[in-house]
Amino acid sequence: MDIRSMRYFVAIVDHGSLTRAAEVACVAQPALSQQLAALEAEYGVPLVHRGPKGVKPTEAGKTLYRHARTILKQVESAGADVRAAGAGVSGAVAIGLPTTAAAAFGMPLIRAVRERYPQVRLQLFESMSGYISELLNNNRLDFAILFRDTPSRAIEPEALASESLYLIGNLPESTGARRRRPAGAGRGTIALKQLAGVPLALPSGSQGLREVLERNFAQAGVAPNVVADLDSLSCLLATAREGLACTILPASAVNPSDAAMPTRLILPELRRTLSLCWPRALPRTRAAEAVAEILREIVAARIAQGGSLKPAPGMPDAVPE
Template sequence: MDIRAMRYFVAIVDHGSLTRAAEVVCVAQPALSQQLAALEEEFGVPLVHRGAKGVRPTEAGKTLYRHIRNILRQVEIAGADVRVAGSEISGNVAIGLPTTAAAAFGMPLMRAVRQRYPQVRLQLFESMSGYISELLNQNRLDFAILFRDTASRAVEPEPLASEPLYLIGTPPGRTTRSATIALKALDGIPLVLPSGSQGLREVVERSFAKAGIALNVVADLDSLPFLLAAAREGLACTVLPASSLGESPGAEGDGAGDGDGDGKGDAEGGIGRRLILPELRRTLSLCWPRALPRSNAAEAVAEILREIVAVRIAQGGSLAPPPSPAAPAGR
């Protein structure tokens, strides 16, 4: 199996069609079919299911696909590093950003990279953290910003900052206006939250369980606009950091974006927000896939992100230095 055969197989799986894959890699379909047959003969197992609607990988094919993606990515990184050795940093850098992180850091990152490293081509993937984690585990990203502080066999996190979580919306029956709310007061109230694969959901579940209170999730919404809309319309409350409301640096302190101390922000049309006490915190980490070498370009872009986060911490707002290793996660 050579590099060309690897690229052919990736194209077949990515496009789910021999015809489309042949067009993409600029080879005749019969030749592509022969390459696929040769691979199956080499490994002694079927690599794809063939059907009227195209092809899809078998379990063996999925395993081979993962390994090939890793190999091709390492070949790309090696080539980029060799070409730029002793010269200007260049190459592609693929980064995953959850929606809230993209809003806070996306544009500052793009500006700084364009200014310092004009030969670096950024690929930014914005989505909920669960999907970003999948891309990271598949080694399709150079690194990602994720809200997690625990390592795994596939991912090595580098904590950058932490931020407190707020109750967004007004709990049923609550008439007093306050900048804070006790965690115990959230016992059983209707909540909309990201699904269980998201880092924020894990923090909330862990904190509610530790406090011995009921978590009443009425809908799983992997969409920041939907979470905010549900809170705005009074359908249910949600739990988010202040940065999700478009908080500007220095806005934190009284728990209110409008500065009157009543816990009601103005950045999202007056959605009430209350700091949960004792504090629930989530950790913002730069996450590296262990299976991939770090290219010079990726390291350079990561350093810019570290600088941007450090500036945000210095300016105030919701970001703070990450907790020490001894501090309990999510607190």
């Protein structure tokens, strides 16, 4: 298996189609099919499932895909480092941002990278954290922001900040929380135990936020009444806005134009940690380190502003000027 074969196989898996992969790789489809057949003969196992809707990798194919991605990234990094030696920072940097993090940091990051490192080509993937984690595990990203603080075999997290979680939306009258909310206040509070029975729309179980919530609900002995699993920030907010169910999100997720939407701090306070997560299998390129440093600066500046972001556990409370 050579580098060219790796590129062809990665293109097939990425696009799920031999025809589309051939177009992207600028090679005739019969030649691409022959390369795939040669790989399957070399390893002695099927690497893809062929069907009317395209091709999908087998378990063996997924394993080869992860390794091929890693090797191609290392080859690309080596070339970028050689070209950058003695020159400015350059090269492609692929990062993943969950939707709430993208709303807060995406544009400031793009502006700063363009200003400081015009030779860096930023590739930004915005999605729910579960999909971002999948991209990171498959070595498709240089790094990502994830809501986790524990390392794994594949990921090394670096805590950047933490933020409180709020109940968003109108509560049933039976909870009594609305009456205790100060008149005219933009935000009130609610005890975690009062959420028993409250209809909730939450991200699905594969998302970092859901894991944080389930852990805290279990510790409090409260069974969450989840009526919808929505992996869409806009749908979560719309569901709360229309009174269909409440949701739980950081305050930064709520648009200032939604100031009239009830937003209550949950007590005891629930917090999630924002971490810069690096894939252990990939080298950290000079360009990736430069972009990561900009992101650290942006987050530190937000903490210093005294908004919803706070230092992560173990971080100093004060941010040096």
